Amino acid sequence: xxxxxxxxxxxxxxxxxxxxxxxxxxxxxxxxxxxxxxxxxxxxxxxxxxxxxxxxxxxxxxxxxxxxxxxxxxxxxxxxxxxxxxxxxxxxxxxxxxxxxxxxxxxxxxxxxxxxxxxxxxxxxxxxxxxxxxxxxxxxxxxxxxxxxxxxxxxxxxxxxxxxxxxxxxxxxxxxxx
Amino acid sequence: xxxxxxxxxxxxxxxxxxxxxxxxxxxxxxxxxxxxxxxxxxxxxxxxxxxxxxxxxxxxxxxxxxxxxxxxxxxxxxxxxxxxxxxxxxxxxxxxxxxxxxxxxxxxxxxxxxxxxxxxxxxxxxxxxxxxxxxxxxxxxxxxxxxxxxxxxxxxxxxxxxxxxxxxxxxxxxxxxxxxxxxxxxxxxxxxxxxxxxxxxxxxxxxxxxxxxxxxxxxxxxxxxxxxxxxxxxxxxxxxxxxxxxxxxxxxxxxxxxxxxxxxxxxx
Numbered sequence: 001x002x003x004x005x006x007x008x009x010x011x012x013x014x015x016x017x018x019x020x021x022x023x024x025x026x027x028x029x030x031x032x033x034x035x036x037x038x039x040x041x042x043x044x045x046x047x048x049x050x051x052x053x054x055x056x057x058x059x060x061x062x063x064x065x066x067x068x069x070x071x072x073x074x075x076x077x078x079x080x081x082x083x084x085x086x087x088x089x090x091x092x093x094x095x096x097x098x099x100x101x102x103x104x105x106x107x108x109x110x111x112x113x114x115x116x117x118x119x120x121x122x123x124x125x126x127x128x129x130x131x132x133x134x135x136x137x138x139x140x141x142x143x144x145x146x147x148x149x150x151x152x153x154x155x156x157x158x159x160x161x162x163x164x165x166x167x168x169x170x171x172x173x174x175x176x177x178x
Numbered sequence: 179x180x181x182x183x184x185x186x187x188x189x190x191x192x193x194x195x196x197x198x199x200x201x202x203x204x205x206x207x208x209x210x211x212x213x214x215x216x217x218x219x220x221x222x223x224x225x226x227x228x229x230x231x232x233x234x235x236x237x238x239x240x241x242x243x244x245x246x247x248x249x250x251x252x253x254x255x256x257x258x259x260x261x262x263x264x265x266x267x268x269x270x271x272x273x274x275x276x277x278x279x280x281x282x283x284x285x286x287x288x289x290x291x292x293x294x295x296x297x298x299x300x301x302x303x304x305x306x307x308x309x310x311x312x313x314x315x316x317x318x319x320x321x322x323x324x325x326x327x328x329x330x331x332x333x334x335x336x337x338x339x340x341x342x343x344x345x346x347x348x349x350x351x352x353x354x355x356x357x358x359x360x361x362x363x364x365x366x367x368x369x370x371x372x373x374x375x376x377x378x379x380x381x382x383x384x385x386x387x388x389x390x391x392x393x394x395x396x397x398x399x400x401x402x403x404x405x406x407x408x409x410x411x412x413x414x415x416x417x418x419x420x421x422x423x424x425x426x427x428x429x430x431x432x433x434x435x436x437x438x439x440x441x442x443x444x445x446x
Contacts, residue, residue: 009251121233146351
């Protein structure tokens with residue numbers, strides 16, 4: 001392996017540094033560990049630099065976050081985190097649950113619960129990873145549906161239903177026990 | 179996903195996320211006004227979304243990580259982002275891979291340090307934020323309103339000393355709204371205004387030798403987010419009322435588009 005070409009290095013310096021906060025936040029939620037998140041982002045940066053030898057990028061944010069996501073998935077497969085595995089049995093996640101469409105029986109309970117940041121983060125951590133990643137890409141990284149579909153490699157309809165399931169599950173979990 | 183109840187919920191959510199086009203948004207607002215159950219559901223989903231945004235902010239990447247990533251592009255061997263040696267049991271194949279980016283690189287010219295730079299750059303950013311606030315309040319964010327860069331470019335060229343490089347970001351969700359002239363360091367310079375939903379970003383292009391031009395980083399001034407960077411030929415200041423992650427996405431898209439524009443002109 002040789003050093004990056006000046007061409008790829010210039011692209012890299014323009015595209016990647018502005019996206020590191022987003023990349024780190026995404027990686028940290030996916031792997032649940034600050035140190036591991038640094039490793040994942042650094043690995044993603046190595047992959048990105050290599051890709052920039054041959055690729056020019058129109059939509060840098062979904063492009064780089066897709067690399068971060070894939071680096072996180074590889075990392076989790078390799079580092080014994082089977083509990084956070086992404087693969088398998090997702091079909092049931094892509095249909096909305098029957099209760100998802102019902103407005104709060106007790107809207108007050110929800111409005112009080114969402115004030116509690118610690119409780120909200122716990123409820124998020126309990127979401128299945130495939131739902132959580134879509135929620136993070138939308139509400140933390142601020143991507144549009146189209147960009148999420150690109151970053152996660154999913155059809156837009158799947159993105160929309162997983163996001164709805166994630167938010168529905170959060171609402172139910174916050175309304176349930178304190 | 180053909181169940182009407184599912185479709186209703188997905189449409190509600192798309193409305194919440196600002197993903198409906200104008201016609202559908204109008205129809206949705208009518209339904210919302212006429213249907214208390216729908217309105218209650220909307221409020222619930224909005225409460226969850228707002229809580230996530232408030233309690234789960236985007237985190238800043240640690241400095242060690244930023245430095246390690248910048249070193250990659252400078253052709254230096256990759257260093258671990260953190261000081262502690264990794265446990266030997268872990269697979270660290272990529273570190274070896276990264277280390278092979280060895281050699282005589284050039285120094286990284288771009289850093290994302292915080293914007294506590296000396297006064298001139300602070301003054302420039304402050305005055306551009308005032309411009310932005312004034313233009314927004316006056317409801318006149320640009321002097322020439324056009325989504326066509328072939329209209330905006332000559333208009334600006336006749337009035338400023340910098341030849342504006344105007345990129346088309348409509349495909350990335352940031353259509354051009356127009357342009358205006360800003361005065362920086364007593365010289366007229368071009369400012370491009372891009373739109374994103376109901377928000378705007380104004381990008382001012384400065385010559386590299388303008389006072390305070392070479393600052394890098396992000397800041398929040400008077401509630402507006404400011405991002406600054408420089409490329410080989412020009413320095414840029416973006417002021418926006420978008421949230422910070424969206425502005426970062428805008429800046430990345432803007433820089434990527436300029437880069438491919440330059441690469442293409444280079445080939446010709």
